[in-house]
Amino acid sequence: MSDPRFSVVGIGNAIVDVLAHVDDQFIIENDLIKGSMSLVDEAEAEIIYSKMGQGVECSGGSAANTIAALASLGSSVAFIGKVKDDQLGKVFHHDITSLGIAFETTADTDGLSTARCMIHVTPDAQRTMQTFLGACSNLGPDDIDEAIIADSSVTYLEGYLWDPDLAKQAFRKAAKIAESAGRMVSLSLSDPFCVERHRRDFLDLVKNHVNILFANEEEIMSLYQLKDFDASMEAVHADCDVAVITRGEKGSVAVRGDQVHIVKAEPVTKVVDTTGAGDAYAAGFLYGLTTNQPLNMCARLGGICSAEIISHVGARPGVSLKNLVEEKIK
């Protein structure tokens, strides 16, 4: 098999983030669950936006953040996701292509506007998100470019993509193409509530289609409905070739076959905003994996990227991750 054109193709919700700092009172008053992502319709989005303070807009989306970080690491990557041809859609398109990422999904010319995620960052650097999926609801199987999937070492899917109905079919089609082409499929579980919403489907995917799984402690325990972390690790170990569990300030655990690596978190001077921490971790890990590095190094690379992202506001790298990694790993 010839070398694939892309190391990773990401499929995900194409979202523009609106980030604002709020106090804890804001979370309480608006009945939000701190640290979670909830879905809202356009009317609800308008209401919550009107309550938010001055914000900053930047391109986001979970898998898109991972792909952006991979581009910053120097990987050849592609992204599939749906925007509308409106101002925020143009911003999303600009930002992703400016990083050298192949992004050829046709933008909608009518219907719902480009997706927005309102991110409330509390003083403890936690983020609470409310997403209006908008045009993302129109991503379907026809948007899956067979040539790109077949020509990527890894097809990376975000769990959030399971929320819009049509996208599931896109998701399944992509996984099938990747498998037929002898490529790897990777899934990030995204959010414990997302796991709650789609547990049965996710379990099927993990058992039958996913080669590389990313999750955090809560998500993996929710997936297997186990209260014990070690038992969850055993379960996922049996189901996936590679499983990577992130544990916040406790670092991460990566397992593959009989290898188990427990890797400490990278030190961070000040945690400013945890938005995109998991996305960046996945990027570092996949970068390591697709450049044939040992599993513990993959986990360390994940940690380095994640530490960079949480040290500033916003979910995409503020510096070249390639340079950062070269500096850290000598």
Next chain:
Amino acid sequence: MSDPRFSVVGIGNAIVDVLAHVDDQFIIENDLIKGSMSLVDEAEAEIIYSKMGQGVECSGGSAANTIAALASLGSSVAFIGKVKDDQLGKVFHHDITSLGIAFETTADTDGLSTARCMIHVTPDAQRTMQTFLGACSNLGPDDIDEAIIADSSVTYLEGYLWDPDLAKQAFRKAAKIAESAGRMVSLSLSDPFCVERHRRDFLDLVKNHVNILFANEEEIMSLYQLKDFDASMEAVHADCDVAVITRGEKGSVAVRGDQVHIVKAEPVTKVVDTTGAGDAYAAGFLYGLTTNQPLNMCARLGGICSAEIISHVGARPGVSLKNLVEEKIK
């Protein structure tokens, strides 16, 4: 005369900034003049945007930044400026009203889109700007709310507003209303190139209408076409009640009648992005002036606000300026 409802009403271009980090090579390759603002049409804006890297969008505009900083200081303020009723126009409207600023200018429903300013931040923290004025071109005399102007201690105008033709008439109308109501008129010269473009008009305004002038060294020397800073200071002293000249890391000079105050710059740990430094200075100074503080304290307040703005990316405060000032001045 009863206490006015607003301490300051700002009239300016309503702009959404697109900020991206670039290297010096980008400035050279695109024939830009570092530190300047140039006007571009929509087609040119598209071209330069396509060359820019991943950006961050946030509400901007010179006078709007000043008004936002005044709101953060706790002043009662208003803003007049024109957006279109598009996604970026909604972002601008949201951000300014979320700060408690009165903003009632009717948004355009068709025609040019909301103004954008592409801001290229170089490693030396300098910013080079390219502005597509868009809907700002439609701000006219009808948008000047006589009641608001008459009910504001200071009407603050940005020099950039002299660029769109119709806005000049709005600008003149506002100055006349303020004068008739016995209020003060303040002008910021904005940019040495803006002074070049409109020198004769600005000289007339400064001599006949402006009570409080803000400029930096380059702008004031350009206004009077003098090569000597002290001679320029003498000239402006004769023309305006209050003149405030900012000098970057050298601090600022404020003159009123026989008072001359030379105030040092506030120390800054790291200058990250100078976008909005002058706007924030004007806010601090006007806050002092409208709360009847001594002239040297007004200049110090300007310096404190300016130091906050240049310590992070973006032209609006990252913290409550009210708290910051209370902390600094005990």
